[in-house]
Amino acid sequence: xxxxxxxxxxxxxxFSAFVMLASALAFxxxxxxxxxxxxxxxxxxxxxxxxxxxxxxxxxxxxNFDIGSSDPKDIGxxxxxxxxxxxxxxxFFSIWVDPETNQGHFAQHTLDLIDSVYEQAARHPDRMMMAxxxxxxxxxxxxxxxAALMGIEGGHSIENDIRLLRDFYRLGVRxxxxxWSNTNEWADSSGDINNPEIQHHNGLTDFGKQVVxxxxxxxxxxxxxxxxxxxxxxxxxxTRTPVIASHSSARALSNHPRNMTDDMLRAVAKxxxxxQVNFFSGFDDQKYLxxxxxxxxxxxxxxxxxxxxxxxxxxxxxxxxxxxxxxEWSAKIPRPPLKSLIDNLDHxxxxxxxxxxxxxxxxDGVSGATPEGIDSAADLPKITQALLDRGYDAGxxxxxxxxxxxxxxxxxxxxxHEMQAQKVLSNK
Numbered sequence: 001x002x003x004x005x006x007x008x009x010x011x012x013x014x015f016s017a018f019v020m021l022a023s024a025l026a027f028x029x030x031x032x033x034x035x036x037x038x039x040x041x042x043x044x045x046x047x048x049x050x051x052x053x054x055x056x057x058x059x060x061x062x063x064n065f066d067i068g069s070s071d072p073k074d075i076g077x078x079x080x081x082x083x084x085x086x087x088x089x090x091x092f093f094s095i096w097v098d099p100e101t102n103q104g105h106f107a108q109h110t111l112d113l114i115d116s117v118y119e120q121a122a123r124h125p126d127r128m129m130m131a132x133x134x135x136x137x138x139x140x141x142x143x144x145x146x147a148a149l150m151g152i153e154g155g156h157s158i159e160n161d162i163r164l165l166r167d168f169y170r171l172g173v174r175x176x177x178x179x180w181s182n183t184n185e186w187a188d189s190s191g192d193i194n195n196p197e198i199q200h201h202n203g204l205t206d207f208g209k210q211v212v213x214x215x216x217x218x219x220x221x222x223x224x225x226x227x228x229x230x231x232x233x234x235x236x237x238x239t240r241t242p243v244i245a246s247h248s249s250a251r252a253l254s255n256h257p258r259n260m261t262d263d264m265l266r267a268v269a270k271x272x273x274x275x276q277v278n279f280f281s282g283f284d285d286q287k288y289l290x291x292x293x294x295x296x297x298x299x300x301x302x303x304x305x306x307x308x309x310x311x312x313x314x315x316x317x318x319x320x321x322x323x324x325x326x327x328e329w330s331a332k333i334p335r336p337p338l339k340s341l342i343d344n345l346d347h348x349x350x351x352x353x354x355x356x357x358x359x360x361x362x363x364d365g366v367s368g369a370t371p372e373g374i375d376s377a378a379d380l381p382k383i384t385q386a387l388l389d390r391g392y393d394a395g396x397x398x399x400x401x402x403x404x405x406x407x408x409x410x411x412x413x414x415x416x417h418e419m420q421a422q423k424v425l426s427n428k
Contacts, residue, residue, distance in 0.1 A: 036381045043394045044384040048141050050090040050402030051377070052175075052276045052358065053151065053225075053247035054078050055365030057093050060116035062318040067120045067128065077363035077376045080127050083146050086380035089402065090137045090147035092246065093117050094365065095173065097157050099182045101317060107164055110157040114150060114171050121148050132172050134410045151223060151246060154180030155187055155211065162214055174409070175221035177246060178208070178231065186211065188228035190257040203230035209238045216240045217423070219416030221409065224248075225258070225278075225360070232264060240419070241412045242272035244405070247360035249283040249344040250351075259283055262351050269352040272411060274404045276360025277344045281369045284344050285336035288369075292333060299329040326367035338373045342386045345400060354396050358405045359383070 036044075056078045059065035068080050078091065095113045102109045121130045131137050131147035140147035155178045158164040165176070181191025183198050186208035192198045204212070212235055215222050222239050224232050225248045235243060245268065251259035260268070260275055268275055281288040303325050310317045348357040361370075363377065373382050380401075387397050 034379075034382065036385050037388070040385040040388050041381060043388065043397055044381045044401070045087050046394075047087070047384075047398045047401040048089040048137065048403070048406065049087050049380060050092075050137070050358065050405045051088060051363065052092045052244065052360040052405060053094050053153075053278075053365070054091050054361060054363040055094045055096060056091075056363065057095060057113045057116050058319040058323075059364060060120060061113055062320050066123065068124050075368065077361070077370075079376075080124060080146060082376040082378040084127075085378035086376070088146065088377045088380060089141045090131060090149060092149045092151045092175065094153045095150050095157070096153035096180065096365075098319060099154065099156055099180065106156050107159050107161075110152065110168065111171075114168075114173070117148055117150055118172075130172060132174065133413060134406050137406065137409075149174050151175035151177065151221075153177045154182070154184070154226075155208075156180070156182065156184045158211070160185050160207070162211065165211065165214060165220075166218065169218045169220050173220065175223045175244060175246060176215060177223040177226050178204075178211070178235065179227050181226060183228075188231045189226055190228045191226065193228040193257065200228075203228065204234035204238065209234070212238045213240070216412075217416060217419045219413050221412050229257070229261075229264075233267075236267050236271055239271070241415045242274070242408045243268060244273055244408060245275040245360070247278040247280075247362045248275060249278050249280075250347045252351075253340075253344055253347055254283050254286050254289050256283055256289060260348075265348055265352040265356070269356045272408070274356050274358045274408050275348050275352060276358040276405065277341065277348065278366075279341060279361040279363070279370045279374055280366040281333075281336050281340070281371055284371065285340035288333060288336045288340075292330075292369075295329060295332065299326065302329070323367050330367045330369040333369075335370070335372045338371045338382060338386060341371045341374065342383070342390065345383075345387065346390060349396075349400070354399055355404055355407070357400055359401065 059076060070081050095110055097106050097109045118130060121128045128146045128148055129140050131140055131149050137147045150173050152168060152173050155176060179187040179189035181189055183189045183192050183200055186205040188200045188203055193200065212222055216239060222235060222243045223246045224235050224243050225245045245260060249259045251261045265275060282292045303322055306321065306325055307317050345357055373379055384397055387400065
């Protein structure tokens with residue numbers, strides 16, 4: 001007797017539901033074992049968790065890393081399994097071009113990194129999708145897929161050509177960090193601001209201000225992580241849209257120029273923007289930063305010697321080569337407690353306001369130097385538990401986990417449409 005198709009379909013649905021339930025129970029048991037309460041997990045699972053900075057594309061390109069990997073020995077922070085375990089809903093993958101090793105072809109390497117993100121999404125269409133808007137992120141969340149977005153880390157990628165900026169937007173880039181650790185031709189960086197050998201501009205040049213306004217018009221978020229203090233204030237005076245600091249912490253807690261002063265935090269709040277806290281221990285914990293700086297000269301020498309050896313042998317030097325050495329040095333410093341990261345979230349929430357703080361992990365970009373307990377995206381629920389323990393309610397936790405970033409993204413999109421409409425009217 002032939003089995004009715006309807007009966008088979010029903011069995012498949014039952015089996016599928018059973019698998020999803022078993023998976024959910026496994027995740028719940030795992031979180032209970034990690035000290036995550038049922039209430040914290042319920043809050044975390046009901047949020048759209050948005051992280052604004054992960055350097056995983058370096059792994060895609062240099063290591064041929066597959067984001068679908070389930071290798072238990074993988075030391076990376078991001079994979080589809082880890083994202084699912086931590087309910088990470090949207091990731092802004094960093095399109096970072098090393099200015100030292102890519103001289104003369106910044107834009108080309110930018111394109112290679114963009115392509116690497118698209119290729120991962122194409123490889124896993126059932127679990128990951130490219131996203132270009134808040135609407136896309138919400139759709140991915142409903143489909144239980146990781147929303148993959150992109151942000152360029154360093155204005156040198158546009159090679160001083162505003163047409164390239166527009167092209168990168170068309171390819172899906174939705175924010176740009178105006179400078180990386182290197183000052184470019186139009187924006188000063190915090191990374192070399194005290195180096196007298198570098199030509200600086202006293203903030204943004206006139207072209208830099210044009211870049212900011214064009215980003216406003218396009219709908220590309222302006223990211224002020226990495227920029228020099230004067231550049232920050234020039235951006236605040238120029239931009240017509242809220243800004244983001246995609247991966248920066250509080251300078252009051254860790255005195256590093258990459259971090260935001262309290263005055264900057266208040267200015268971002270007035271602007272309507274968001275500061276997404278970096279998970280790098282050196283930006284979250286002063287004691288760790290002091291130890292890191294104390295050994296930085298020896299560490300830099302070790303990296304330079306290794307690079308020289310590779311070049312002498314006619315071998316290319318990749319980001320992963322440097323990362324391996326930096327991990328060895330980072331491991332010499334005790335990791336700070338998770339409290340250090342939570343202190344930064346709490347400080348920014350108190351100074352700037354609860355509507356102006358988010359998550360910008362810098363996953364896969366800090367050589368493993370994260371606080372205790374944060375070893376990958378799977379550990380994100382621990383942040384929710386810690387915030388709950390400090391008295392934050394579900395609504396405020398949702399804002400920190402992603403709601404604030406989505407609001408700014410939506411505001412930037414809206415203002416972009418208004419600016420474009422005004423231009424059309426003025427041309428008539």
